[in-house]
Amino acid sequence: MSKYYTAMGAALTVFMIIIIAYTTALYGAIFPEPVMSEEQLVTTTGEGEIIHSMSGFLWDYRSLDLLMQPFVLFAAASGCAAMLRVIRRRS
Amino acid sequence: MSEFLPYPLISLLAGAMVVLFAGVLEERLGQGRTKEALSVIFIALALIGCLILYKDVTSQPLGVMVLSIGAEPPLGACFEIDLLSVFMTFSVVFLGLFAVVYSFRYMEHDTRLAEYYSLLLLMMAGMVGVALAGDFFTFFIFWELMCISSYVLVAFRRELWGPIEAGFKYLTMSALGGVLIFLGMSLLYGMAGNVNFAYMSVGIDWGTAGVWAYLAFILLFLGFGIKAAIVPMHTWLPDAHPEAPSPISAMLSGIVIETGLYGLVRILFVVFLPNAVLLPRGPETFKYVVAVFSVLTMTIGNIMALLQKDIKRLLAYSSIAQVGYMLVGVASGTTYGLLGCFLHVFNHSLMKGLAFLASGAMVYRIGTRNLDEMKGLGHYMPVTTMALAISLLGLGGVPSTNGFVSKFILFGSALAPGVNMWWLTLIGVLNSAFSMAYYLPIIIRLITKPAEKSSELKEAPILMLIPMCIMAILIIVFGIYPRPVLQLADSASKALIEGLQGYISKVIP
């Protein structure tokens, strides 16, 4: 009996995937075009120049997020320490 | 005036580092209470910083202050602080102060206290950053900071199986909410080219974006709804709130789920609702979706609360119902409705915080959360019972408590002339009256005569009583004279709706 349900579930999933792919191809081809400013868009040169412009962009424009990320890492490390530390009580 | 970071945030982040350092030193020495004292000092500094922030923001020409390091918005990460952000920051730091003072005595027999206070300060820093962020990705980083700290704090007492089970369920659902927000953010980024809130408000071509805008809204609503405990995404809450330590329950129920609601309101009223007329069937869709979820949340929260035997689980379901009331104000979409919503955020943080702290004091004394075993406890713990009674009456909306003022404004806002949702008011008032059916039996059970005399039950310790009494007095005072908080909440909601042009023009001149 459960094989019947599994087969029905698989058929339903494949059917839904076909429907979603069809509607996406029909309607999803239209996605609004954004207007981006000049500093964001960088022409790809291909040799590895993108790394320097990328890190320059990160430190110039996204410095606030970069400064707050160590605090998130600190919270994660401190939380893992709190959850996994072995406390030996001195009697 | 700080050029780079707002003062409350600096104070809380620095405090987390210093408190951890002090706590680790104390653990080496074996004894010492410096970390608690330092955490209170840093939260008091954050409160003073919040007042300075309020003065700075109101002295700006448009009532909006933009802070960034390095480059300018809209492309650079920034804090965009208007009066709504200051209101949420004030709520967070205010409740945090009471929770930290309470946890001096409550958590004193626990281990790993250095990490506890440090993570509590980081959770508050994350919430303050969420309120102050002007950029969606900055918002997301502080959101993850708040969430990560809260996962560990819920599962803090890892020696018992309950907090671990509740913590795992909370982690999976809340992290799923976080990535759904991130998915919605990616769709908005694809439409706008930028993740700044003000830029997304004006820079999207809504005509071609019809279906995708609704998809982004659904993803964001699901993501924020998981955190704000909107039914049917609420199932983590009744497990996580009872199992967390009581001060953390108070913080979670009082302000963390309201931060989810704040994120929903911010994204709805800055990005979606001003442009809703450009979408097919726009304004009615947003209004009725929020209204339907509000009805669902209120009703299911109240009905499930009636069936509970565990006091903290009952208060957790009651939190779900109160979030439903706040959604009534959001569904109305007017300044008056948002005034009620944010006033209820502040009042609920006081009332539910006090309810969790008082019930935590009772659990601290008798060791069980079961309501049947709390019969007659009022005779041994009179002050705690009085505080719990005041908070429960406030939650039910009895006049002369601040809960009545905010509920009056909330249910009245759905009757406004442009918003014809009388059924929302009717269901809200019926739910509010119905909720007294599970608040009153608690009070009655506590004040009946106890069966046998027990000599070892005493009143809660004095350091736990002081924050409870101050909060109870504030509930009554703000119920009789609500003008200060009412004016602050009024300016906050006006800054969101009427100050939107100023908000946008600070970033895009």
Added chain:
Amino acid sequence: MLAIHVYLTAVLFLSLIGLYSMAFKRNMIRILLGLEIILNAANLSFIAFSARFTGQVDLLGQSIVVMSIVLGGCVVAIGLSMVLNAYKHYKTLDVRELRRLKW
């Protein structure tokens, strides 16, 4: 660089796989892996939107992805430490055993 809707369909399928893994799998670690899959789907979405115009690259999307990978790693670290503690209590990794909290 294909048209944008191809990448969006891939994002949708990855999200569905991740959601299936979070909802229907019994092993706790597989649930966390499903979470990571959905996060990777969102990262793919950001990258697809940033590389949309031929010959040009949008630096904002990629910098967001770089920072979001770190955040995903933090969440999974906490999740795994919680799974470790759950194993100590329940002696199994089956999430269906974690149903002692009722109602």
